[in-house]
Amino acid sequence: MDVGGYVIYEWTNLHNHDLIDADKVHLLPLFRRIQPSQKALIDLHISSGISQRAMYDTLLRTYGGHSNIGFTHKDLTNYVNVVKRREMAPGDATMMQKCFGTNKQYRPLGIFVGFNYQGTCVFGGALLYEETTTTFKWLFDTFMRCINYKLPQTMMTDQASAIVAALREVLPGVYLDFCAWHIDQNARKKLGARATFMFFEEFNHLIRHVHTEAEFEYGWQRMLVSCFDNKPTSDFKWLQFIYGFRTQWSSAWVKSNFTAAKSTTQLSEQFNAFARYYLKPDYSITEMLRRFQSLVDDLRHNEKAKDFYMQNTSPDNRFKNSLLMCHAALVFTPSVC
Template sequence: MEKVRQKPESRCGCKAQIKFKRVPNLSCYKIYVWDTHHNHDIHPPEQVHFLNHEVNPFQAALVERHAEVGIPIRQSYQLFSRVVGGDENVGFRPIDLKNHLSSKRQLRLQHGEGTSLLEFFRDESIKKPNYYYSVQVDSDEEISSIFWADGIMRSDYAAFGDVLCFDTTFRTNHLYRPLGCFVGFNHHRQMCVFGCALLFDETADTFSWMFNTFFECMSGKHPISLMTDQCASIRSAVRNVVPSSVFHGLCSWHISENAKKKLGSYANSKFMEELHFLIEDVDSPAEFEFNWDKMVKKCFHGKDVDQITWLTFIKGYKEQWSSAWVKEYFTAGLKSTQLSECFNSLVRKYVKYGSTLTQFFEGFNSMIRRLRAIEVESNFSAIQFLPKNHFPHSSIMQHAAKVYTPLIFAKIHLEFEVISSYFFQPVLSEDEGSLKTFSVFELLNPEDHTSRVDERIVTVDLREIKLSCTCRMFTNWGFFCRHIFKIMEMFASSGNNPRLRTIPDEFILKRWTRLAKGGFDLYADLPPITAHVPTYEESYQQLCLYVNQIAIRVCMFEEPYQVFVKDLIEARKRAETSIQSLGPVKSKRPLDSLAIGVKAASNKKRGRKRFKALTEKRRYKKRASRKKKLYITNAQLSNVASELEFSSSASSGTKHCFLYWLNYCTHFT
């Protein structure tokens, strides 16, 4: 039997009251009841603000925005208190904010979570151009899986969809749905989200539906490389849906961690070193087989490794994780699903476990806005600041600094700065013509040419201006290696071939350049002119933007401030008159539900987090003693800063002006 919470009684039948009425034809009121006899103790002045408390529409809208970005109610209340000068001036208590958010959630779910979810997606598709979503409904008309991607995600995939990473680690709420995320790298090599799916389960059929829906959303474009973990269901779906021309790579990090779990004491430092060499540094299948046999003899002391199931399994998929094969494909340097792990960590900052699906999507959108703000900031820095170039006299590096984004140029710079320690030697062959071949190497001992390390063969076609290196860095990363730069610098300094004084255009991947997304739109920040009638929230946000900009400006000057306040008061009076002439206005949108609910997932026994080996737990346990993070993160503060543009030390004039326009926005949106 559910326990009933006992609520203290606050009603005591007190008869104290005052009543008054307006006197006709006179500008005054007449008191006709006056009873000051109370049957209870009188509250002192410092407690009066607890008696009458109400959250006004502006405060309600603002706390809803705070909740969307993950700011707790207590911190929201503290922000309000700081703005108005103390708790006694706020006009409500923290419990009132909690009750408001709870009522808001109940109102959204009054027609069922399935209908609320479809309403959310319908609104998103109206507000955002090229918004795409697909809902999988079962025979009982319950939503089982959902996929969505907005227009920017789709355009990002068109520009950066050559490398795709997929993972399903994150769990959303009490329905225990796995969140499938498609992520990749943008031109700054930052995380870029292409699309997401809330899945019913993790079966091959569900993953097949998701991959088919994703590629349909992206107009049938497939990546060059797809990175996933070792989940059997994902591998099966990839085989059934993704073309064989797409390289399917397995996460190298998971392979290393699984080795520690599966091999026990055999997975010592010696074994992990050998395994890492097989993952990162072998260049050919023959070299892989040689070093695999070497590892078995060195670490297993002649034991029949065919009896070790995991070793047999992982060797069977060697083409999907060893550098001997991975280097043949463009992966942008991505060797694991750690990009997805970072994405899941970021989601947890914006979405609380146990939230409703509509709350999840609101928090998710806040996270996406933050990621895009980071990209915009990187674009600004790329224009505002010149990258550090230690070789200003090199025409190759001058060209690279102008073309590539700063982070990619920094990686190219690291390759170029070591070429002084490398040597080259022509490889003679008959009837070469315009085709030249060089051996490029580093010497451990400059006086001993037999002490060569990192020796590679660079081939140059001087007629067609084609360059290649056996290290395959350009194939795998998308920019030249130190070996090619060594030969290019030799030709550039000799002046024999001026076409090699800069990086040839056909070897510049647009996805790493400053113009990877085709430049930028000067008018992208202006709101579109449409016939769409704005909602209350949209009108409020637009009015806040306009008034906030002028308020920040005029508060710096006394006379403009007085003029602005006077005009604002007059504008309020005119708006009040206009509102009263309209009378009561009510508007409701029709609901066109296609689903009666959201289907509960069946795999509830699975843990909320990815299983971690004992070694990984020990590694992360050391971080427990670190300083606790602040209640409000930088991402959350950036959203608050867009609402509150002044600090606690701002002048009284600034605060008064701020309160004026807040009141104005509250009444006329």
């Protein structure tokens, strides 16, 4: 009789495939789902710049292992990618992300770092597309408008020709202090094996430890004679180039200008180490901007905390019998002391 469907004649109560082992059941798609409470925690980790590996490790410890967490590392990766795509809403941010995402290695971030009575502070920052004189002129002019055209006494920078040309046009009269670390690295790159090992010691001495112009000139000539194994130094165009800017990098001239007792190497190393915690080269535009804001917020909070302790505590004075040191402890901040 036709009943318009299927009729069961025989039922075999056996599986036609091997059963999943009990310790692998949690890997079945049916049992994998990121719970709302877990998503909230993951979203918090994303906004804090925590890596996916660290997120997953935290959740593993929270829920007691892989079999209890409810999803895999791949599921976490997929969810994080969805969140990041959702953040890039259509508009200028999307176009900017596409523009910079094409060549991530050429995404210079310029940060204006300075000093106040409590130490390092950030005045501002700009994400640039290219490193040309025109771009830097726009950057410095915009920065000057933001600070109401109050000229700084000194600008610490590297010796890139585009930066120098832009600074001299936008900020005439401001002393340029070239980064000693960059100069040392450029010397190794430009001269390499053509210079003897002693050259880099002599060059470092000229950067950091000479006190007068005469001492510098004597050391420079001695270095040219003794550190190149009689090779003609006139062939080394970089040496001639950097000599032309000697007043911007040698201690014989730098010490006569205001630098808040900070060397460019100190500033670069200290701030770069601090910034690396917040900023990674593979961040999207929105991630980078959010993390940069966190960097600025934390610096400002640290400054407020220092102000609080300065106003409500007494500095540790090891020279309590010295009237001079006691007065200095009252006048200067702990950062200056």
